[in-house]
Amino acid sequence: MVEVKEEEEKKQVAEAAAEIAPKEDEGENENESLPTISESEAENEVSSSSDSDGEPERDKALLIGVAFNIDELYTEILYIILHNVGCDVSLEVGQNSLFSYAQEAFRIPNNKHRQLMDIAESKQDPELMINVEVIEAKELKSKDSNGLSDPFVTLYLASNSSHKYNTSVKSMTLNPIWEEHFALPITGNSTGDTLCLEVWDFDPAESMKEKFVTATSGQHENELIGRASIPLNTIPASGMTMWYSLDKKHKATRQGVLKVRVSFSSGKNNQVAQQEHRHMRKIILLHELEMSKVAPHWWCGNFSSQGEQLLTQHIAQSGLWPTEVALCSYSVYADVHQKHPLSLTLFTKLLEKLVKPLKTEDISEEELKLFWEATRKLLPSCFSVIRKIRKKSTTEKTIMKQVIEVMKILNYITLLEPNGIDLFPSTLYPWITSREDGPNCDILSTLKEAVCRGASDWLEYLIEANSRQNETDLVKLQNLIQLIHLVRTDLQKSIEYYDKLFLDHLKFQYAKCLYVFYQARIATLCEPEVTEICKTLKKLHYVGYSFNSAPVNEDPTDDPLLEGTSLFEVYLTLQRFVMLGKGLCPAEYNSFHIKNFHKWFHGGVTQWLDIAVYKALIRIEKAVELDKLVHVDTSVKYSSSAVDALTIFYQVKTFWQQLNWPDVEGSYTFIAKIIDDICRCCVFYADKMAAKVDGLGEVEDIYDKKFEITNEWCLAINNIDYVRETLEPFTRELNMEEVLKQIGETKGPLDADRCKNTLENVISNAIDTVRNKIIELLEIVVNKMGPSMKRLLIEGAELCNQDSNSVDRLMMYVDNNLSTLHRELNSENFNRILQILWDQLSEILNDIIQNNLEKRRPPSFFANLHTTLNIMLGSFKNPDDCSSCDALQRTEQILKINGLETADLIHQAYLELANLFEKSGETKYGELSFRCKFQNDSLIIEIMNARDLLVMDSNGTTDSFVRIHLLPEHKFIGVEKPKTKTQNKTLFPLFDETFTIKLSTEQCEMEGGLILFSVKDRDMLGYNNQYIGEAFLRFSDIPRTDQDLSSLPQVKKWLNRPVTMDTNVIKALESRQGDKQAREFLKKYKQRMGS
Amino acid sequence: MRSASKNTLLKVVILGDGGVGKSCLMNRFVSNQFDEHSFHTIGVEFLNKDIEIDGETYTLQIWDTAGQERFKSLRTPFYRGSDICILTYAIDDKTSFNNLEMWRTEFSYYADVKENNQIPFIVVGNKSDVIAEEREVSQLEMETWCNENGITSCIETSAKNASNVQEAFKMAVQHWLRLESRADKNETDINDTVDLTKKSGDNRMSCCVGSSDD
Ligand SMILES: Nc1nc2c(ncn2[C@@H]2O[C@H](COP(=O)(O)OP(=O)(O)OP(=O)(O)O)[C@@H](O)[C@H]2O)c(=O)[nH]1
Ligand SMILES: [Mg+2]
Secondary structure, three states, rough: HHHHHHHHHHHHHHHHHHHHOOOOOHHHHHHHHHHHHHHHHHHHHHHHOOOOOOOOOOHHHHHOOOOOOOHHHHHHHHHHHHOOOHHHHHHOOHHHHHHHHHHHHHHHOOHHHHHHHHHHHHHHOEOOOOOOOOEEEEEEOOOOOOOOEEEEEEEOOOOOOOOOOEEEOOOOOOOOOOEEEEEOOOOOOOOOEEEEEEEEOOOOOOOOHHHHHHHHHHHOOEEEEEEEEEEEEEOOOOOOOEEOEEEOOEOOOOOOOEEEEEEEEEEOHHHHHHHHHHHHHHHHHHHHHHHHHOOOOOOOOOHHHHHHHHHHHHHHHOOOOOHHHHHHHHHHHHHHHHHOOOOHHHHHHHHHHHHHHHHHHHHOHHHHHHHHHHHHHHHHHHHHHHHOOOOOOOHHHHHHHHHHHHHHHHHHHHOOOOOOOOOOOOOOOOOOOOOOOOOOOOOOHHHHHHHHHHHHHHHHHHHHHHHHOOOOOHHHHHHHOOOHHHHHHHHHHHHHHHHHHHHHHHHHHHHHHHHHHHHHHHHHHHHHHHHHHHOOOOOOOOOOOOOOOOOOOOOOOOHHHHHHHHHHHHHHHHHHHHHHHHHHHOOHHHHOOOHHHHHHHHHHHHHHHHHHHHHHHHHHHHHHHOOOOOOOOOOOOOOOHHHHHHHHHHHHHHHHHHHHHHHHHHHHHHHHHHHHHHHHHHHHHHHHHHHHHHHOOOOEEOOEEEOOHHHHHHHHHHHHHHHHHHHHHHHHOOOOOHHHHHHHHHHHHHHHHHHHHHHHHHHHHHHHHHHHHHHHHHHHHHHHHHHHHHHHHHHHHHHOOOOOOOHHHHHHHHHHHHHHHHHOOOHHHHHHHHHHHHHHHHHHHHHHHHHHHHHHOOHHHHHHHHHHHHHHHHOOOOOOHOOOOOHHHHHHHHHHHOOOOOHHHHHHHHHHHHHHHHHOOOOOOEEEEEEEEEEEOOOEEEEEEEEEOOOOOOOOOOEEEEEEEEOHHHHHOOOOEEEEOOOOOOOEEEEEEEEEOOOOHHHHOOOOOOEEEEEEEOOOOOOEEEEEEEEEEHHHHOEOOOOOOHHOEEEEOOEEEEOOOOOOOHHHHHHHHOHHHHHHHHHHHHHOOOO | OOOOOOOOEEEEEEEEEOOOOOOHHHHHHHHHHOOOOOOOOOOEEEEEEEEEEOOOEEEEEEEEOOOOHHHHHHHHHHHHOOEEEEEEOOOOHHHHHHHHHHHHHHHHHHOOOOOHHHOOOOEEEEOOOOOHHOOOOHHHHHHHHHHHOOOOEEEEEOOOOOOHHHHHHHHHOOOOOOHHHHHHHHHOOOOHHHHHHHHHHHHHHHEOOOOOOO
């Protein structure tokens, strides 16, 4: 039977819960279920707990526990009515109405009534007493010389004035307090009788004994202060407490006031009276409940006036004390409450009255037993309120009220310390899980169980209601979210409404208790589902990671994305739930399994990171698409997509903040991943940006097709640069420092260092990658400029002298583009692009030179090209930078060389040799000594000697001579080339010959003029002189002096030979195959090199 | 700071059981250092390094992952987008060799590559310096396993004495290059699957380099 009730309750809770639970298809049920709940509940409560064995329910209910014979009880009622006491009887309700009320309440047929009435009438009058408590007097008139009195009170019934009762004497006071009780038997008809009260001043001259005697014997030595008389028919049956004025004959003024409590009682056996009263109260209550059809939980102690009258009369005529009445009521109400729930307020009021007497007064064993019996009956309904706290059929306010009452009740019961009493038998509390042997009276632990049980019933219903077969993972996840959300709402409500109540009344932490229960249940619910789903997550397929490729056109509403997002929502919901727990249960928090909820999601994080990137890529693509390529505003040099890209990155950051991953190792790793991802997003953005501007800038005019740098190109570059610049600050916002600090704390400084290094590497790798991406773009731009520059350069070279227009156009072209770049790019990127431009230019030039050398273009072509180049370089904004470009300088040098006439070129070759030999140290060819000077227009040369000459002949010696050439050759045509005599068979020849060569002034001052000393080995026949080596002397190094030659210092030079053909000059000469002069020079040059 | 150039960027992931010497391999390759008392990696470590092959410079972005099981979910996010996967075991640890299959599967799953043979796996048997008695996996076993799994490049290395470390990474890049050029070809070649397996079989021995001191 108890089981049935459990089921019923569950059903109700379930129905209630259905309302807040997500609806699927119960829309119509809702309206029906709402009103029916309260009705059906009443039925349930009554029918399910009463033994139905065929008897008509009313009579049976009456009989339960009634040891009395109904007839006897009824007779007693009639007897009470017949002997009504007190003033209120006939005034309010007539005797007849009481009779018919009683007959109805007791369901007594008329004939039986008459029969029992006869019995009642024939019974002798009740033994009634009037109880008088003389409490105090005030403002008494003084009777003594000292202005005070020594008052005492004398009381008696008028019908029996010889039987007087006296209080004690209170000396020297006008405001005495007595608090003394008297019981005066009433004889005969009480209605006409009067209670007389007299206050006297005690005469101190008399002895105590005499006073008593005189007072009772009616002599008047003592002085009367005043008197009051109370007709018995003015006293209500329930008794009363009143202040009475004291009068005295012939005296108009008041003699003082006296406070008295008067009530009726009988000489009945108290036990019997109590029992009688309980039965009577129960019958009347049941009758009234039936008649008034009062709703369950509503009745709070108000009877009809007849009912009230009967009970009051019974109390009065049976002489029951208030505590006894309260106990009777408590017992009866608790009993009825089991079947017909009454208002809990009723019980709190009774308990309020009972607690003190129960704790302090001498209460009989039997009464105590009665009390606990009743309490045992009352409590289930209290815990039921707790368990059904979420019931929606009742309003929040009603539930609150009920809970407050429950709190009060439980608090009272706790105060009464029910030690050793089995308050919670397992038959009534099957849901208590932790049971020990012996009586269970632990209110708090039962409360805890009730709280948990209520939460559990509710939660299980929700789970049940939401579960479908073959749910998709997505639905499962959404259900979890909903469920946790509902639980959170419930907790919040419990904090808001109930927590303080529980705490104030019982020191019970309601919300915390709930949380502890919920967290365990949610953990067991979520962990398997989440881990399972994480294991089988659908993969997100996209190619966004490979460079230059867009995400494949995947439907963003595709499952994996939604699933991942829902999983993340579950994560966030749990996170919030756990945070709540941290606040609610700071001490227990660490032992909660749910604390480590993030571990269930390990597999999901990969997916989330992927999704974050995937979404970012899609957004970036969109942002680039929408970019109109205009400055965001005049103060900045980037356009909308750059700003959007940042916003998109910050969305990733927001995701990271939301994730708030609790584990440091994971945090560290995911930060590395996010930085790397952001880097890839940057690269993706750069590619998209480049693709967007790719076609721009191709212009065609009457002359040609060319590429003009456009603002859009510059914007694209600036955009990427802007994004790059924000990379590092962005990464700093990922809370890296904190994470590294924690790693340092948990794993030690070495690990923290390694992690730090890795993060820094990842960051700088990201920055470098994006920077290189920018350079790549700059190169694209320059490459696009290449063909135009090339064409213009060639045209310039071809047409330099005839038509300067092409040079102008070249200049304009370069100038235009550079000024656009200069205006739009920041200086760093402008310098970068210049650098690239130089490299590109020298590459182009090299190309042109190579091409045209092959085509045997005349030196003038190269000279023109050189001029054109110089004009072009001149137009660059930053001429300093161009010197930093080695490639261009080298190329320009080549150009210069190739632009020279052959004779100049040959001289260039000599000059280079002279420079080269200058640096040479000792050689194997020997050393030459000589002295030179210019005097007037003559060059005077004294060849002195040579030493350590190279052995040229087979006999180990050399036959050497020196020839003198003046260079450049073509400037000294007709000038003699003197030579010394041959010094035979010596490696240390002494020449000692002086030559004077007549020259023109111009020749003497020839810029770049050189003397070439060539030392040869004379062949026997003189045909085939062998070359030993050569030395140079610059005209600029020769003194112009009138001094004697012998006073000048000797010049010593080591002899050298040319060693390489691999110089730009020689190559240029070699390219002039058709030029005889060049050919001959090269031939000799090779001879000089020796083989 | 990396050089400002447009080197080809290659993402390299090193996988294998905890303690087989992945971090040591990377450190040997990047900074030519060896740490006898290296710690288990937390999650991942990252370094980059330029490598020159046939006159071309490639920038390797190397992700060294944590082999311990508890780091599984921390390392797997890094697989996506990798160009090269280095499967590592220690020749003195049979279990680490047996786990290669697991690593390959894990990588293929999380890297989200459509066909297995498009992933440039190379297998590296580290700690080739250990004395013969401690060796648990022979070179032949490695080659057989690779052959069975369609992996064409394998090598034994020692991070400790630096043997074959440069070669291993070089081999990985070359392997990638071969796959790249093949992929380019495949764009026109529809009937490629048969070709591929045949080719990988033929090339196998030539790509497998054993440790010199074996
Ligand atoms: N003899 C020898 N020992 C090595 C070699 N390489 C690494 N070790 C040792 O192996 C141990 C582990 O090396 P790690 O590089 O930290 O291993 P790991 O693969 O990175 O391990 P996890 O980070 O946990 O995945 C260290 O004590 C190294 O000294 C090697 O080539 N030969
Ligand atoms: Mg490691």
